[in-house]
Every structure is written in C-alpha cells, then in structure tokens.
Amino acid sequence: MISFPNAKINIGLYITEKRSDGFHNLETVFFPVGWSDAIEVAESDELRLTTSGIIISGSPESNLVMKAYSLLQKDFDLPVLKIHLHKQIPFGAGLGGGSADGAFMLQMLNKLFNLNLSADKLLDYAAVLGSDCPFFILNKPVFAAGRGEIMNEINLNVKGLYLLLVKPPLEVSTVKAFQNVVPRKPVVSLTELINLPVSNWKNNIINQFESSVFPQYPEIASIKAQLYNLGAVYASMSGSGSCVFGLFSELPAGIEKRFPAPFLTFSQQI
Numbered sequence: 449m450i451s452f453p454n455a456k457i458n459i460g461l462y463i464t465e466k467r468s469d470g471f472h473n474l475e476t477v478f479f480p481v482g483w484s485d486a487i488e489v490a491e492s493d494e495l496r497l498t499t500s501g502i503i504i505s506g507s508p509e510s511n512l513v514m515k516a517y518s519l520l521q522k523d524f525d526l527p528v529l530k531i532h533l534h535k536q537i538p539f540g541a542g543l544g545g546g547s548a549d550g551a552f553m554l555q556m557l558n559k560l561f562n563l564n565l566s567a568d569k570l571l572d573y574a575a576v577l578g579s580d581c582p583f584f585i586l587n588k589p590v591f592a593a594g595r596g597e598i599m600n601e602i603n604l605n606v607k608g609l610y611l612l613l614v615k616p617p618l619e620v621s622t623v624k625a626f627q628n629v630v631p632r633k634p635v636v637s638l639t640e641l642i643n644l645p646v647s648n649w650k651n652n653i654i655n656q657f658e659s660s661v662f663p664q665y666p667e668i669a670s671i672k673a674q675l676y677n678l679g680a681v682y683a684s685m686s687g688s689g690s691c692v693f694g695l696f697s698e699l700p701a702g703i704e705k706r707f708p709a710p711f712l713t714f715s716q717q718i
C-alpha cells in the first residue's frame with residue numbers, strides 16, 4: 449500500500465500561553481498544501497525503514513513513520529513490515545512533513561490491517577505522536593487551538609489564488625523557536641481576522657514566531673520581503689520556519705531563477 453503525506457502551512461500563528469506540561473497553547477489556521485512525500489509499506493520478515501529523497505538525520509526509530517508503527521503495535525498485533533519513505537517535504541521548515549508522515553502511517557495501518565479505528569481514535573493516537581499530527585488526520589482547512597488538536601473546519605476565501613512556497617537552505621528548530629517566543633494573545637481573535645478579505649491580511653494576520661526568528665535569520669525575513677515585492681497579496685513564514693509562503697493572484701515569472709538551488713520552491717493553485 450502506498451500513500452502520499454502532504455505538507456501544511458500556518459496562516460496566522462499566535463502562541464497564547466505556556467502550559468504547565470511544557471507545551472504551549474496556540475491559535476492558528478492549518479491549511480493543507482500539495483507538497484508531498486510518499487510512504488510504501490509491505491509485509492516482510494524483518495522490520496525495516498528505507499528512505500530516499502531528502503536525507504533525514506536521526507535513527508530509524510526516531511522517524512515518525514516508525515513511531516506511528518510502534519504506537520499501534522503496542523495495542524494491536526501488527527504484522528512485520530518493510531517501509532519505504534520517499535522524502536520530498538523539507539524538514540525544519542514549518543511544513544509539518546514529519547507529522548504528516550506519522551499521521552498518514554497511522555491511517556494506512558488502520559486500513560491495511562482493518563483495525564477499525566474511528567476518526568476520533570485516530571486523532572487520539574495522532575496527538576500522542578506530535579502536536580501537528582491530528583491536523584493531518586482531517587487534512588482540511590481548520591482553525592486550531594490547544595496544542596493544535598482542538599480543530600474546527602473553516603471556509604477560507606482563497607479559491608483561485610496561487611500559493612508559492614520558498615524554503616531557504618537552513619532549518620529552524622521547533623523546540624528552540626518555542627523557547628524564544630514570548631506568549632501573547634492576539635488583540636482580535638484569529639477566528640475573526642481570518643474572515644477578512646485576503647487583501648486585508650497583510651499586517652493583520654501575524655505569525656508570532658517571525659519576531660524572534662527573523663532577527664536570528666534575516667535571510668527568512670528577506671524572502672518574505674521579496675514575495676511582497678513580487679506582488680504577493682499576503683506573505684508569511686509558516687510555523688516555526690524556515691519556509692515562507694506567498695499568496696498571489698498570478699504566479700510571478702522566473703521563480704527558479706529568483707530562488708535558485710539550494711533554495712527549494714513549490715507552487716500550486718488553490
């Protein structure tokens with residue numbers, strides 16, 4: 449069985465408070481994006497993870513695909529699998545690629561071995577894997593709160609716009625980004641702000657991580673400025689960075705020339 453975990457962007461991101469469990473409550477809009485990995489699983493006589501594409505550091509056991517398998521293996525007698533992950537979504541980018549891989553693996557195992565897990569049960573398992581994982585079980589535009597697991601579907605007025613993602617050749621650590629942010633509630637709730645026309649999002653819908661990440665990585669701030677110069681209606685860093693996205697009514701020409709390798713880019717019409 450094969451599946452194609454996709455990325456996400458955060459449209460607006462407010463870290464509202466530090467919790468006693470060490471995590472932070474946040475408010476954000478998760479929006480699915482077509483930049484995808486691929487995971488293939490088949491029964492085998494030995495549990496094995498192979499990878500191709502972008503090289504991910506860390507042991508196979510620390511890979512969220514394997515963590516998802518081990519999580520369900522604790523509760524169900526799963527057959528031994530060989531797993532192949534083709535990695536295309538950059539990590540340390542704020543695109544949730546690792547979380548997507550974990551959440552898609554849960555869903556694949558549920559289908560493949562008829563575990564009959566309800567959507568709610570899958571959401572519970574996903575929340576154990578990581579804060580961003582429950583979103584990928586729904587994979588629809590949502591307003592999210594708590595650690596990201598409290599979700600309400602929303603309709604966004606973005607249809608027909610083009611989305612351009614630019615990932616610079618640097619990774620931002622999510623843990624460090626949370627350590628450096630000063631929690632603050634938005635003056636106007638993001639649930640209200642997100643209903644403004646996209647033309648009014650600039651300077652109103654904020655990713656709070658930008659104020660601590662941009663001074664440390666001016667290259668990321670520079671991409672955001674470039675996207676506005678290229679005519680973006682709205683541009684923002686996604687999650688804790690380093691990827692920046694822009695929404696355009698027409699895609700700018702010569703993207704690869706403006707952001708040559710080792711920059712990575714992705715675009716799609718919404």
Ligand SMILES: C[C@@](CO)(OP(=O)(O)O)[C@H](O)COP(=O)(O)OP(=O)(O)OC[C@H]1O[C@@H](n2ccc(N)nc2=O)[C@H](O)[C@@H]1O
Nearest residue numbers: 470471472542543544578579580595622623626687688689
């Ligand atoms: C910031 C966000 C915004 O969508 O995305 P990314 O930039 O990672 O894509 C997420 O909250 C990231 O979620 P995720 O990457 O799943 O984080 P986790 O694995 O659960 O946690 C990694 C670490 O980040 C911190 N953390 C994470 C989530 C949260 N709500 N509060 C936190 O303080 C904790 O230090 C935790 O140990």
Ligand SMILES: Nc1ncnc2c1ncn2[C@@H]1O[C@H](COP(=O)(O)OP(=O)(O)O)[C@@H](O)[C@H]1O
Nearest residue numbers: 510511512539540541542543544545546547549
């Ligand atoms: N399948 C995976 N893909 C990417 N990263 C993974 C994966 N499994 C574990 N990780 C670890 O998770 C970290 C963050 O991954 P990811 O969710 O893709 O990034 P981001 O924080 O940009 O959303 C990586 O630095 C990596 O060490």
